[in-house]
Amino acid sequence: MKINTKRLHENIQRYAQIGNVGEIGVERIALSDEDKAARDLLKSQMLQAGLEVHVDEVGNMIGLRKGKKDVPAVAIGSHLDTVYQGGRYDGALGVLAGLEVIETLDDQSIETEKPIALINFTNEEGVNYAPDMMGSHAFAQLGDLNEILSSLSYDDPTKTVDSELRRIGYKGEMKCGAFGVDSFLELHIEQGPVLELEEIDIGAVEMVQGIFWTRYKITGQANHAGTTPIHLRKDAGYAASEAVKFIGDLSRKEGTKLLTTVGTIAFEPNAINIVPQTATFTVDARCVDAEVLKQSQNEIDEFIEDMVKKHGLRLEREEMVRFDPVQLDVRVAGLIEKEAKNLNLSVKRMPSGAGHDAQMMASICPTAMIFVPSVNGISHNINEYTKDLDVENGANVLLNAALTLTKA
Amino acid sequence: MKINTKRLHENIQRYAQIGNVGEIGVERIALSDEDKAARDLLKSQMLQAGLEVHVDEVGNMIGLRKGKKDVPAVAIGSHLDTVYQGGRYDGALGVLAGLEVIETLDDQSIETEKPIALINFTNEEGVNYAPDMMGSHAFAQLGDLNEILSSLSYDDPTKTVDSELRRIGYKGEMKCGAFGVDSFLELHIEQGPVLELEEIDIGAVEMVQGIFWTRYKITGQANHAGTTPIHLRKDAGYAASEAVKFIGDLSRKEGTKLLTTVGTIAFEPNAINIVPQTATFTVDARCVDAEVLKQSQNEIDEFIEDMVKKHGLRLEREEMVRFDPVQLDVRVAGLIEKEAKNLNLSVKRMPSGAGHDAQMMASICPTAMIFVPSVNGISHNINEYTKDLDVENGANVLLNAALTLTKA
Numbered sequence: 104m105k106i107n108t109k110r111l112h113e114n115i116q117r118y119a120q121i122g123n124v125g126e127i128g129v130e131r132i133a134l135s136d137e138d139k140a141a142r143d144l145l146k147s148q149m150l151q152a153g154l155e156v157h158v159d160e161v162g163n164m165i166g167l168r169k170g171k172k173d174v175p176a177v178a179i180g181s182h183l184d185t186v187y188q189g190g191r192y193d194g195a196l197g198v199l200a201g202l203e204v205i206e207t208l209d210d211q212s213i214e215t216e217k218p219i220a221l222i223n224f225t226n227e228e229g230v231n232y233a234p235d236m237m238g239s240h241a242f243a244q245l246g247d248l249n250e251i252l253s254s255l256s257y258d259d260p261t262k263t264v265d266s267e268l269r270r271i272g273y274k275g276e277m278k279c280g281a282f283g284v285d286s287f288l289e290l291h292i293e294q295g296p297v298l299e300l301e302e303i304d305i306g307a308v309e310m311v312q313g314i315f316w317t318r319y320k321i322t323g324q325a326n327h328a329g330t331t332p333i334h335l336r337k338d339a340g341y342a343a344s345e346a347v348k349f350i351g352d353l354s355r356k357e358g359t360k361l362l363t364t365v366g367t368i369a370f371e372p373n374a375i376n377i378v379p380q381t382a383t384f385t386v387d388a389r390c391v392d393a394e395v396l397k398q399s400q401n402e403i404d405e406f407i408e409d410m411v412k413k414h415g416l417r418l419e420r421e422e423m424v425r426f427d428p429v430q431l432d433v434r435v436a437g438l439i440e441k442e443a444k445n446l447n448l449s450v451k452r453m454p455s456g457a458g459h460d461a462q463m464m465a466s467i468c469p470t471a472m473i474f475v476p477s478v479n480g481i482s483h484n485i486n487e488y489t490k491d492l493d494v495e496n497g498a499n500v501l502l503n504a505a506l507t508l509t510k511a
Numbered sequence: 512m513k514i515n516t517k518r519l520h521e522n523i524q525r526y527a528q529i530g531n532v533g534e535i536g537v538e539r540i541a542l543s544d545e546d547k548a549a550r551d552l553l554k555s556q557m558l559q560a561g562l563e564v565h566v567d568e569v570g571n572m573i574g575l576r577k578g579k580k581d582v583p584a585v586a587i588g589s590h591l592d593t594v595y596q597g598g599r600y601d602g603a604l605g606v607l608a609g610l611e612v613i614e615t616l617d618d619q620s621i622e623t624e625k626p627i628a629l630i631n632f633t634n635e636e637g638v639n640y641a642p643d644m645m646g647s648h649a650f651a652q653l654g655d656l657n658e659i660l661s662s663l664s665y666d667d668p669t670k671t672v673d674s675e676l677r678r679i680g681y682k683g684e685m686k687c688g689a690f691g692v693d694s695f696l697e698l699h700i701e702q703g704p705v706l707e708l709e710e711i712d713i714g715a716v717e718m719v720q721g722i723f724w725t726r727y728k729i730t731g732q733a734n735h736a737g738t739t740p741i742h743l744r745k746d747a748g749y750a751a752s753e754a755v756k757f758i759g760d761l762s763r764k765e766g767t768k769l770l771t772t773v774g775t776i777a778f779e780p781n782a783i784n785i786v787p788q789t790a791t792f793t794v795d796a797r798c799v800d801a802e803v804l805k806q807s808q809n810e811i812d813e814f815i816e817d818m819v820k821k822h823g824l825r826l827e828r829e830e831m832v833r834f835d836p837v838q839l840d841v842r843v844a845g846l847i848e849k850e851a852k853n854l855n856l857s858v859k860r861m862p863s864g865a866g867h868d869a870q871m872m873a874s875i876c877p878t879a880m881i882f883v884p885s886v887n888g889i890s891h892n893i894n895e896y897t898k899d900l901d902v903e904n905g906a907n908v909l910l911n912a913a914l915t916l917t918k919a
Contacts, residue, residue, distance in 0.1 A: 328770065379773075455738075
């Protein structure tokens with residue numbers, strides 16, 4: 104079975120006009136007026152498709168297409184919010200392909216055994232309210248709901264998630280956890296270059312990498328570059344270079360699954376002829392293997408602590424983010440792989456490098472993700488682009504995998 | 512023979528009030544109103560001491576105390592301008608100790624064989640007008656005078672050195688090069704920690720280090736830290752860490768005279784989860800040996816070029832400063848050493864790590880410098896401090912060395 108390609112592309116184009124930036128970019132921050140406009144459009148489309156629309160306490164939108172049996176629903180979806188200066192696919196693709204799946208079933212007058220539910224999760228990106236993946240977090244009852252609802256806007260600390268949900272009309276009645284789900288499928292762009300470079304159509308995502316963010320600040324002593332002998336220096340910048348090189352080398356070792364990135368650095372006073380007094384840098388470490396991630400983080404900490412001690416410097420260390428790897432459902436990932444092959448698409452099992460709503464859903468039901476290629480791996484950027492054919496392929500895999508799950 | 516310690520300290524205190532910052536700091540930028548005020552005070556003191564006052568085309572102030580013979584003068588001095596948020600000793604000490612030498616000779620009614628001249632050079636620091644060491648540069652006829660006079664203010668490009676010299680009344684009549692000098696002595700604070708740490712009273716400076724400043728910009732590709740495999744990255748930040756470590760290691764080799772400092776660094780886009788697209792950093796390399804400095808600079812360039820090529824990155828390189836080492840006069844440095852020992856002071860022959868007017872004067876007459884300790888090596892800073900006893904010791908060595916030179 105195939106989706107209606109023309110209708111899906113027209114719908115993606117339609118949503119891309121809500122908060123459009125430049126030629127193809129979109130900025131639709133969670134709980135903003137643009138988010139409200141996109142939600143209103145989705146609600147009208149859900150109702151038009153005959154879905155039973157529910158909104159829960161954190162604003163997650165659920166459109167239920169009933170099945171022959173009154174059992175938990177096969178859920179499909181993602182999120183409509185974006186980052187600042189974002190793209191039209193990240194999140195929206197999963198929601199709009201989900202809607203297309205339901206409309207295709209309607210076109211073919213198919214009544215499924217199990218119900219199907221389309222979900223638009225609130226605030227996946229977390230750019231204006233912490234934490235990210237907020238809606239799925241609450242849906243899976245993983246966090247403290249009151250804490251989430253009282254989270255302050257970075258933009259304007261007089262606003263909370265609760266006040267803005269009420270303002271845009273999406274403070275719902277349904278309790279988080281009250282909606283029963285049988286399984287969850289999320290179609291998403293890869294946001295990386297692997298599928299495109301390996302010329303593979305579909306990624307069957309069975310795992311989400313763990314992510315550790317850590318900030319290090321090394322403090323030495325500012326000294327004149329021309330008059331201070333090397334043995335009298337406490338050079339925070341030189342020490343940082345040793346650390347950054349060590350961190351980079353760790354993930355360049357043959358066969359490691361570890362990914363490390365030092366993306367930010369700053370020296371003080373940052374003058375050409377003054378030995379740096381402080382050097383501050385961040386480490387983004389990711390791995391599919393929780394043990395490897397933890398051990399690597401320990402190696403980094405030990406190296407920096409020893410090195411700083413050796414040079415007579417001081418160290419401050421801040422744990423910014425600690426997400427362990429999340430195992431998705433291998434059977435559901437296998438189903439995705441099978442459906443892709445049935446459609447004559449090339450497919451590979453792969454981990455997700457970024458975080459997704461699916462990793463929260465994995466804690467309450469069998470879950471996996473479908474990835475489609477991102478041109479040049481670009482995402483979180485107004486130049487984010489996925490080819491029309493890849494969009495179509497992903498939606499067809501979603502359709503067939505969801506349909507199979509409704510029979511299981 | 513000894514100077515009048517009380518008078519010297521009172522005079523230092525008096526000048527420190529012109530542009531005073533905080534407790535003991537001074538900000539007296541060349542050609543500013545504060546510079547004019549300090550010049551006016553010096554001129555009045557020169558006249559009061561019976562000196563014949565000359566001002567040359569770039570505003571250098573020369574106070575001539577005639578000798579028995581009408582021959583070129585033994586010159587002593589330094590500069591009254593400071594950096595932004597500077598100290599009271601850097602420059603001013605050499606001028607005011609020079610004035611004290613002359614007043615001491617007057618007190619003792621000593622008529623020297625050769626004349627003595629006190630010089631206050633214009634704009635040694637070069638913070639608002641390039642180049643630095645401007646006055647001594649012009650005095651020694653090393654640069655293009657018109658170019659120097661038309662140098663624009665960084666602060667306000669409607670102003671030139673010439674316009675501001677006229678504004679403050681120090682555009683003089685005397686041609687640069689017209690004033691004959693027999694030899695030159697400059698008393699200065701060390702601006703480094705060596706004398707204090709080695710508990711030595713006096714540095715006899717026989718050499719000024721060469722200084723090379725170079726800026727490197729490495730360009731790779733920005734990529735998502737979670738989704739881009741290591742072998743697909745072009746990480747400008749990791750490459751920079753290899754370069755910074757290499758540069759630091761070079762001057763940490765056993766027995767090298769090289770000093771290297773990477774004082775500034777910046778990544779773009781400088782985001783925690785994005786592989787750096789660019790990394791820009793500067794290298795300050797110094798050495799007393801011209802060959803070692805040049806070879807080391809070549810080693811740095813070759814390492815970075817090879818490394819950048821290996822990683823598939825692009826490199827831009829800007830030569831910001833190239834000053835070769837300057838040999839001062841070994842005989843004059845030896846005289847300083849001898850006079851210090853005669854005064855029962857500990858003394859060591861040493862190079863200067865920073866640039867000074869003396870290095871320009873060295874091109875036209877036998878020249879050397881007298882260094883006194885800087886507390887904690889701090890300079891170019893409002894916390895710059897040199898102990899009263901060290902000030903006194905330095906001035907006494909200046910007095911006796913100058914006196915000996917007038918007899919030679």
